[in-house]
Amino acid sequence: MKRRDFFKTAAVVGVATVGSSAFGSDTTTRQPIDNRPISKINFPEKRPMITYSDRPPLLESPREVFSQTITPNDQFFVRWHLPEIPTKNDPDTYTISINGLVNKEYKITLKQLKEDFEQVEVTAVLQCGGNSRSAFQPTAGGIQWGSGAMGCARWKGVRLSDLLHRAGLKKDSEWIGFNGLDNAAYYQTPNFVRELHLSELDDHVIVAYEMNGEDLPYLNGYPVRLIIPGYYSDSWVKMLSNITVTDKYKSLFFMDVAYRVPDNETESETPDHKFKTTKPITTMNVKSVIGFPTNGEVVAYGSQLVVRGVAFDSGIGIKDVFVSVDGGKSWNTAILDDGKAGRYAYRGFRYSFKPETYGDVKIMAKAVDKLGNEQPLAEDIKWNHGGYKYNGIDVVTIKIV
Amino acid sequence: MKKLLLILAFCTAMFAQVTKAVEVPYISYEIKMGKGFDEVNANCLMCHSFGYITNQGPQSRAFWKGKVDKMITHFKAPIAKGDAEIIVNYLAKHYGNGK
Numbered sequence: 001m002k003r004r005d006f007f008k009t010a011a012v013v014g015v016a017t018v019g020s021s022a023f024g025s026d027t028t029t030r031q032p033i034d035n036r037p038i039s040k041i042n043f044p045e046k047r048p049m050i051t052y053s054d055r056p057p058l059l060e061s062p063r064e065v066f067s068q069t070i071t072p073n074d075q076f077f078v079r080w081h082l083p084e085i086p087t088k089n090d091p092d093t094y095t096i097s098i099n100g101l102v103n104k105e106y107k108i109t110l111k112q113l114k115e116d117f118e119q120v121e122v123t124a125v126l127q128c129g130g131n132s133r134s135a136f137q138p139t140a141g142g143i144q145w146g147s148g149a150m151g152c153a154r155w156k157g158v159r160l161s162d163l164l165h166r167a168g169l170k171k172d173s174e175w176i177g178f179n180g181l182d183n184a185a186y187y188q189t190p191n192f193v194r195e196l197h198l199s200e201l202d203d204h205v206i207v208a209y210e211m212n213g214e215d216l217p218y219l220n221g222y223p224v225r226l227i228i229p230g231y232y233s234d235s236w237v238k239m240l241s242n243i244t245v246t247d248k249y250k251s252l253f254f255m256d257v258a259y260r261v262p263d264n265e266t267e268s269e270t271p272d273h274k275f276k277t278t279k280p281i282t283t284m285n286v287k288s289v290i291g292f293p294t295n296g297e298v299v300a301y302g303s304q305l306v307v308r309g310v311a312f313d314s315g316i317g318i319k320d321v322f323v324s325v326d327g328g329k330s331w332n333t334a335i336l337d338d339g340k341a342g343r344y345a346y347r348g349f350r351y352s353f354k355p356e357t358y359g360d361v362k363i364m365a366k367a368v369d370k371l372g373n374e375q376p377l378a379e380d381i382k383w384n385h386g387g388y389k390y391n392g393i394d395v396v397t398i399k400i401v
Numbered sequence: 402m403k404k405l406l407l408i409l410a411f412c413t414a415m416f417a418q419v420t421k422a423v424e425v426p427y428i429s430y431e432i433k434m435g436k437g438f439d440e441v442n443a444n445c446l447m448c449h450s451f452g453y454i455t456n457q458g459p460q461s462r463a464f465w466k467g468k469v470d471k472m473i474t475h476f477k478a479p480i481a482k483g484d485a486e487i488i489v490n491y492l493a494k495h496y497g498n499g500k
Contacts, residue, residue, distance in 0.1 A: 044423035188477035
């Protein structure tokens with residue numbers, strides 16, 4: 001089919017969808033857009049990536065990155081909200097300020113962070129709440145990400161609880177606000193401050209200065225960022241500079257309006273009937289992405305093919321990954337890696353098979369967590385206005401010749 | 402020797418991977434020309450690239466109006482009332498979904 005013909009067909013389908021939506025508010029979900037071109041221009045400390053915006057920088061990892069359980073720093077996705085990002089942070093003078101409802105406010109340098117506290121490591125998945133947003137139809141609001149707004153790294157730093165302990169929390173302290181050094185173009189624009197309840201901040205939350213054994217890349221928040229294993233990345237504040245303890249929740253744009261889903265059981269709504277109350281997206285649902293092969297890959301008949309990918313959830317733990325090579329009729333158990341990277345990390349999976357037909361073969365992957373939650377088919381995922389939390393079964397189509 | 406090693410360890414710890422300011426490249430995103438482009442250029446580009454607009458996908462007029470309103474109300478973008486309307490018309494025409 002020629003490209004032009006494809007668009008003609010697409011237009012017809014489009015009309016059909018519009019037509020049926022007249023009866024109610026039909027929404028459909030499909031596979032996220034894949035195989036977007038990689039930019040020819042590379043950003044600092046990054047290889048060329050899928051580039052949605054230069055200001056603020058929005059970079060997506062290509063699919064093949066997900067055949068590895070650790071995402072290389074130079075292919076790790078990037079998402080900023082505000083346009084003014086410091087391009088130079090001096091590690092000798094950089095400080096994080098801890099203040100508010102504490103017995104002793106203080107500032108801490110990087111050196112103190114590295115020397116005065118117990119150093120801890122956690123391997124954890126960082127995923128944008130809007131990852132795979134392009135799956136939602138009608139188009140949900142926001143950048144139309146494919147499935148590469150996620151990555152997994154080994155983070156090293158200091159427990160947030162240790163930092164707070166040194167300051168000493170006062171009796172009424174309940175909320176912790178986190179702010180980074182990124183700024184808006186206008187002074188009046190609200191800062192990208194995240195506010196989390198103390199009960200959400202356990203010992204797994206760290207202030208990290210190292211990513212896969214190296215300094216964080218600038219675009220991933222050099223020199224320090226917040227790591228909240230199991231949570232979507234909107235709260236993993238980059239270039240963390242200020243931690244404020246309060247007794248009351250402050251009303252903030254980035255908490256009250258952005259990164260929220262309908263507050264109902266299915267977390268869904270329709271474009272015509274948006275659900276009135278919303279809640280923050282918080283913890284990640286079970287998901288897997290195939291890293292190899294990629295869509296359109298041509299494979300010789302009779303060759304042994306090893307499908308590879310990654311699975312993860314909010315830390316419940318992956319029990320199984322199933323792979324189908326017959327369009328979902330039968331599902332085969334994939335081999336999982338040893339899981340030693342911990343419950344917040346990618347669980348690598350692989351499934352080896354010999355294609356027995358010529359032509360298109362559809363490879364699907366479905367992860368199941370230890371509580372029995374499993375990924376739904378793309379078309380069974382219900383719509384929400386922000387296009388958040390997509391976790392449909394991944395499908396890759398290859399050609400056997 | 403031990404002392405030297407300690408000093409070395411310390412230096413390594415504080416040695417930044419990047420010592421000079423990084424430079425984020427400028428990308429010229431393709432954007433449709435037409436009535437309203439000047440207003441878009443003057444008001445939107447201050448905070449974000451054209452890529453940020455075009456990568457939202459085709460959207461309804463209501464969506465684009467909501468976005469422009471959000472920029473004014475929440476992000477405090479100083480967009481004049483007349484300009485806001487022109488911008489919404491432009492976005493609905495060139496990046497709309499017909500609704």
